Amino acid sequence: MTENVERLRAEIRACLPKTLPSRLGVAVSGGSDSVALLLLLNEIAQGAQVELFAATVDHGLRPESEDEARKVSTLAAGLGITHQILKWKGWTGDGNLQDQARQARYRLLAEWANSNAISAIALGHTADDQAETFLMRLGRAAGITGLSGMSNERNMNGVTLLRPVLGVTRQTLRDYLSGERVDWIEDPSNQDLRFDRIKARQALIDLAELGITAKSLTRVAENLAQAREALERFTQESARKIAKVETGDVCLDRVAFQTLPKEIQRRLLVGCVAWIAGQGYPPRQTSVDQAVKAVEDGSATSIGGCLLVPQANKMWICRELNAVQGETVRPGELWDRRWILSGDSVADAQIRPLGEEGLPRVPDWRSLGKPRKVLLASPAVWRADELISAPNAGFANGWSAELAVGTPEFHSSFLSH
Known part of the structure; x- marks a missing residue:
């Protein structure tokens, strides 16, 4: 077991930045994935002069959530790790609960990190989460960007999000916890088939006979991430050639735009909109296709809080009033x-x-x-x-x-x- 633990620890360390920040945060829900991450990072931090901090977001959606958050506090205290409970009080009963909870969770974590001079937060997303995300996005006919899944590292509101166990299965982490004799919390919503993620989790069990597993789908997502990076660089070079920025607005050369492959046209427009209106959910495919056609036709349209305004052989992209x-x-x-x-x-x-x-x-x-x-x-x-x-x-x-x-x-x- 010791050899397996050492191998697991080494695998996680290899997925972290070469130079770790002096103050590193960990998001811990109390579930097996994040609890295992907390313990493993604690071992890594002790040998790297890194001060570890933990936070738990209490969404307040279940009567047990407050007690579960306190259990994480007790676990962290036993490890000598400073822990804070972040409470969400924004649920009104309207809209998509899981989406709003996810957005609130990231916002609260970023605010916590910024207020405590923590530059990076480690998250406990596993290979299973990556595979489930892949299947859900596949069901929505996502393209390369969507199917490339979650990234190992990304920036959010000035804080770096790290996912060092993205290549590790949930079962591996649970085996580790069992060996350490550490319990975790089982969220009953993980059995609720009303949620798409739980349906995808069940589908993975059914697909295992075909060799479609969390590990194999994670590998597919990694391959697509490499393809996405190549497309991003092509899009960047295309933008350098045909787009110019004037006081926050973007002006495209319409003639040159029409010579680009369709995928690059779409990526270029989505990137312009994101830069002007701010990052968020990208526009729907139909809206993007309509915008591409507007550039080709030289007609005005709106997309994602931005306007496309034609001018001779140019197309201006600006904020919508x-x-x-x-x-x-x-x-x-x-x-x-x-x-x-x-x-x-x-x-x-x-x-x-x-x-x-x-x-x-x-x-x-x-x-x-x-x-x-x-x-x-x-x-x-x-x-x-x-x-x-x-x-x-x-x-x-x-x-x-x-x-x-x-x-x-x-x-x-x-x-x-």
């Missing part, structure tokens, strides 16, 4: 999750979109060479009904608009991180 119409902040605060406006002190100044009301008050906007619709959603400084500044529309008046710190450079944004 409706998406930011009600957004108002004070100078120096983040506007539309990407812009910071600063300048001379003006009493009662507000940052809000330039809009139809403001554009006629900018005398030289036409000299920029942009269609008027491209400028409508640009940030502007207002005092009541008085336009003070519209830096991106050519009316600076002592003010500047800068992309927020941490905003990726446009062309590098096409690569997964």
